[in-house]
Amino acid sequence: MRFYIEKKCFVLLILGNLMFAYRWVLLDCKREFPFKDIFRVFETLWASLSIDRFELDNNSDSDIDDLCPSSICPDRHLSITSSISNTILSSHSCSSTRDDFQSECSSMDGCDSGYRDEQISSIVDLNLNYSKQESLTIISCMPLEKWLKNFSTIDTETDYSNMFTIFLCMALLEQNRTSIMQLSTSNVDKDDYIGFYFTRLVRQNDAKQALQLARHYHRQYVSFQMRMKQFLLTNN
């Protein structure tokens, strides 16, 4: 039965959509960003946590607490790989070689990785960025509840998948939203318009902006899930 359902799902996907995103989800978007930005992307990805690793905070007024890894119970270890790579990456970027690293790749600013020392003001920064660039439609600025309400139907049963990758893919789509909307389907000789469009963009996407947007989504998602959890707890 389970096999049947999954098979059906597979067929639906083949017929349906998102074949252009296959490479994204398979390789954690590695091919989409310039090489110098990959470090930042991977470090953020590996530092992000799946939703069940966040602990419920009793005074849930401050959203940022939910996102701080210190709220995770220490005995629950992350999978070995991610913690090892994180330690290696972060310790390396803090070491003495940091200076020549920075000279080589200016956008990689050392210890800044993911949530660890990110300020809450980044949401404001994000909005500022978007208002400067008028070509991008500001979807991220819509009120939190609106999309999260549609989102709550998603079952959070996840084995490997970490929502941050999904949000990063979403951020990539949003970055190129205007161009995608302008793609014309009149050319019949090309198979996969969106796929073709993104193939040209390989290694050229703006990692910093995409990560900011993905973090923004992830932050909303996590605080929403925490509130749901809290709500369910108090109701029982």
Next chain:
Amino acid sequence: MAAPILYVIRDEALAYACFCALMRYMSPLFDANGIAVNRRLDLLRKTIQAIDMELWKKIEQCDIGLL
């Protein structure tokens, strides 16, 4: 995937070990039956639908051209 690791670690043996560990960590995604990848794609589909319905309609429209 190996290139960034080697670039950061600068030690082939260590980088190889890290790469193996990473591949083990990601192995569900490379499984032949594609369940994990498809679950992710499904999640992405739901996410697009939740966040940006207009964009989703466009994507759907483009993918119908594929059939």
